[in-house]
Amino acid sequence: MAITSKGCQTCKLRRIKARFLLPSLSPSLLTKPSQCDEGRPICERCTKSRRVCLPTDAVKQATFSIHVENRYASGEVHRPRGPRSSLTMLRPQINIQACALAFYLRNYVEPTEKHPRLSTCVAESLLAWRESSRHRTCPMVDAGLSSLALAVFARTQKSDAAATGASSAYHRLLGLARGRIRTVVGPDVDQRNVEACLLTVLLMGRYEGSVHRPGMLTTSSPSSLSAPRDSFMSLRSWLHHDGALAILHVWNDHLSQLDDAASCIIKHTRRGLTLSALLRGIPLADWLLDGERFGERDLDLDYDRILVPTVNLRYAVNRLLLKGQAGRDAAAAASDLSTADELDAHAKKLDTMLEEFATKIPFAGSRRRFFLGEQARTWSTWPQKHFFTPFVTTYEDQGYAALWALYFAARILVNSTRLKILRLHPPSSDREMRSAYDQARTECLSNIHLMAGDLASVHPFVLDRVVESTTTDPATSRCGSDPPSSAFSLVVKTDEPVRPHLATLMVWPLSVAGSVEGVGADRQRWFRSELSEIGRIVGDGILECAETEHWVVL
Structure with missing residues (x-):
């Protein structure tokens, strides 16, 4: 029986192979080894030759994805010949924000996980925030982290695109922060909201440091002896420190009495404000003096009980x-x-x-x-x-x-x-x-x-x-x-x-x-x-x- 289009795939391949290997043979001799009785599930010729009988439908189904991926290989469309009319360069689209964020987390945040807690700073707060999965539901903190990451990436890697993205992200963050911080003050104070606002303000302060240029320091009397102090006090980062102090005061008045209320974000905010007070030469308020109230423990608390009195001591000495x-x-x-x-x-x-x-x-x-x-x-x-x-x-x-x-x-x-x-x-x-x-x-x-x-x-x-x-x-x-x-x-x-x-x-x-x-x-x-x-x-x-x-x- 002559082979038909419904013959098994194994017999079709044997027929094609015979034609390519023995081109000098007459067609009548090539017909015999290619006959298939179309038996199911195994045809007679495959049974005699002990070969695997593959139905044609199964082969077509297996190669369907190849036809979809490459139209030219499937034969649906003829491949064009001759030179191309124009050469088009395909450049990959790089998400600069994703690159900056990965760079910042990999180099500034994640490696600090094994350091002693006293030597860590905002990085520990960011790690705790991400581990709590709250970053998925708080776009404000994500915007703050993205702004800082872009600014740091722009400065360290000399990226103009990242600098532009950092400025745009920071302006969007300002709008988010204004609306969110207003909700902190009120009878219904929420711990999660306070921590989100504190962490955002800390990131905003770091952003101001990353975009700072020496020419941005100003003083009204450059020739005076107090000119360096006046220039230093004009830094815009201090405004964010004052904002963090106000938010932390709200937490102290309404939430500090709760069990386990002092998270690492609360602790690091107070640490930053302590160092800020020392640099600016201002005293710490009485409600800030007890480090244990703000989450300091063990060796960290011992160091805190030395550093905090030193800040107020220097202020008293300078006044005298x-x-x-x-x-x-x-x-x-x-x-x-x-x-x-x-x-x-x-x-x-x-x-x-x-x-x-x-x-x-x-x-x-x-x-x-x-x-x-x-x-x-x-x-x-x-x-x-x-x-x-x-x-x-x-x-x-x-x-x-x-x-x-x-x-x-x-x-x-x-x-x-x-x-x-x-x-x-x-x-x-x-x-x-x-x-x-x-x-x-x-x-x-x-x-x-x-x-x-x-x-x-x-x-x-x-x-x-x-x-x-x-x-x-x-x-x-x-x-x-x-x-x-x-x-x-x-x-x-x-x-x-x-x-x-x-x-x-x-x-x-x-x-x-x-x-x-x-x-x-x-x-x-x-x-x-x-x-x-x-x-x-x-x-x-x-x-x-x-x-x-x-x-x-x-």
Whole structure:
């Protein structure tokens, strides 16, 4: 029987194969092996040859998707021949907002999950917000995060498209925030709404820092001594800090009594406001003083009970200094001197509390101090970028090293405050009083220099500029009472970029060390240059101004 269109696919293929392989054979000879009786489920020829009998319908159904994907391969349309009339370049459509958001989360937020909580900041709040799945129902926070991510991406990656997108997203965010923040004040205050507004305002403050340019700082009297302070106080970020303070006050009055009301967003908002008050030289309100009320616990609470009184202590000292400059009568001067003695006793107590705090920092025994012998020989001048001296201190990891950096910064701050208090004492002709004054001043300067040196030595490790190796390197030696140098060596990494989430760990310690008196001109200049470099790494324009004349001295 001759093959028909309904024959099985196996017999059709055998017929085609025979024609291609044996073209010299006559058609009559080729007909015989291609006959199919169309038997179901297996035709006779496939049964005899022990082949798989494939129905034609099954093959057509299996190849249907191929015909749909490629019209030319299916034979529906003839492929055009000849040159194309015009060459069209197909460029992929890149979503710049998605790229910026992924960049920010990957480099600024997600890596901070393993750091100690005291060294984290807004990143922990963002992680908690995303883990709670509330970001799916709050477009305001998403808009704030997108605005910040676009601004940071634009500054660090030099993207004009991201800068345009950041400006547009921020203007949309302003409209959303105005309507949402109005609902915070009222009898029906909601915890979720308060946290959403606080997180948004914090992101808006970070956005203002990312888009800041040095020329945006203004002052009414550039030649006056207070010009840097006036310029610093004109930053637009402070307006968002004031807004966050007002929202947090509403939470304190209506929601702080609830169980587990102090979330990490509440905690980090108060931390940011504490540092803001210190930088601006303003006191903290009484309702902000209790850190436990705002979620501080354990080691974080111990540090908070030192830093918060220090902020108000510095404010009180600055007020006394202003009174002394204005000129006072003898009675008022004596009263101020008595107050200064009380403030000095308070400062010494805070310094003692900091020494006790250091004993509670985990992994204190992991501290190792190295001398970079090779770099000391090859680097002709010191300090270098990220290295003030050849001495480098390492700890368990970057997160715990950042805890020590916070400790060093706090002790610098407290002892610098003591130096200000000692300035309130007038020169005395009494040898004993003059000796006590000189001894106290020397003690403060010694503590500041020691802490500044420790901060400078831990700075390269926090930025991951060095890494320990178990191989012996005779050029790198261990210092002090540490084990022999044959156990470890130190490898310097200067060709890899600093990761942004590590750079943010040093912002606050460097801000303190670069802004207070007593650190020393050379060290303070280096601290400011490092802070400015961190500003370029993380995309913060305010920090980039640390090397300029607009940077304030606390």
